[in-house]
Amino acid sequence: MKAHHDQHFLIDQNAINRIADLTEVNGKKVLEIGPGNGALTRALLERGARVHAIELDGILCEVLSNTFSRELSSGQFTLQHGDATRCPIPPFDRCVSNLPYSASSNITFRLLDIGFEEAVLMYQSEFADRMVARAGTKECGRLSIMVQTYAAVKPCFRLPPQSFSPRPEVNSTVVRIVPREPIFFVRDRRLYADVVRALFSHRRKTVRNCLRGSTGSMLSPVWVERVLSELPDEILTSRPEALYLEDFATIANIA
Known part of the structure; x- marks a missing residue:
């Protein structure tokens, strides 16, 4: 299947299972942004998650509707055709997603504004490195400060290009994000x-x-x-x- 909108489908089943096991999803409302062909979606559903997926590509939405028709009927899976940087997002407990590289920053900031219990997100490794860069270092930037102000961030593991189809030109990193109140008071x-x-x-x-x-x-x-x-x-x-x-x-x- 051809990837659209800068998506790279995760094909490494071991990696898919590791991602799905990084946070407890059983009985949780889980948001998945950019489900693609549904490989991670299936792993989340198998672990008892109630998945709400947001997919930008209309063709992939049709594929997902057919693949998970039973789960759609039961209400365990809901599918929204839209752009996660701007479309309405229903309430959710946790977010587990392989984010499209080009929208990573906008989506991350939006998720932090909305609020959630925990997120397991995959990013381009360079982006993830900037996210966890320590304040007071040359690597630190707006992303580092904004994310670390409102959340604890931990890199979990990296994935090489061969874990995806088509293969990206960069490595990817899975990150766990847990929101928290700022360490230092923020008035506004x-x-x-x-x-x-x-x-x-x-x-x-x-x-x-x-x-x-x-x-x-x-x-x-x-x-x-x-x-x-x-x-x-x-x-x-x-x-x-x-x-x-x-x-x-x-x-x-x-x-």
């Missing part, structure tokens, strides 16, 4: 997100210059001037990649 999540976005839009500049050139929806000139007058020079003269989670919270919490 929208403002915090705008601050992080503004700082990493110009990561080679100092924090002072990043904020002066910011255009975030909540970063008004008045607010920026207040921040510049209250922050210590230690933060203002640093580059965003040198900041820690506490520093981002300190900036965003200035009223």
Whole structure:
């Protein structure tokens, strides 16, 4: 079967079983984004999950409807034809998915906004590495900060290209994400997100210059001037990649 919309079908049955066993799904409402030909879907259903799948490709939706017609009839499986970056997503407990590479960032941020118990997600390895990069290191970026602010993230295992069909040109990494409250108090999540976005839009500049050139929806000139007058020079003269989670919270919490 031909892959559509940047999908690579997982064909390694051992890997499929490992992914399905990384989180308890029995009796849980499990969201699967990009089910493709249904290999992981079947493993989840066999483990007692109630799966809601969102698939962008209409042809694959037809395949999935035929493959899981019995589960559709029983209500154990529901299928939604749509784009997971923007379509309505019903309530769910856990998310287990082989995400399309091109939409990984948007989908991850959206899932964190919605909230869930736990997620097991597969990413391009380079993306996963950036997600778990420690704050205060050169590898750290907006993705690292936003995910680690609101969740505990743990890489589980890597998969080579031969685990998929067609073979991607990169390795993939399975990651477990468990949401939690921020370690450091965040007064306004929208403002915090705008601050992080503004700082990493110009990561080679100092924090002072990043904020002066910011255009975030909540970063008004008045607010920026207040921040510049209250922050210590230690933060203002640093580059965003040198900041820690506490520093981002300190900036965003200035009223």
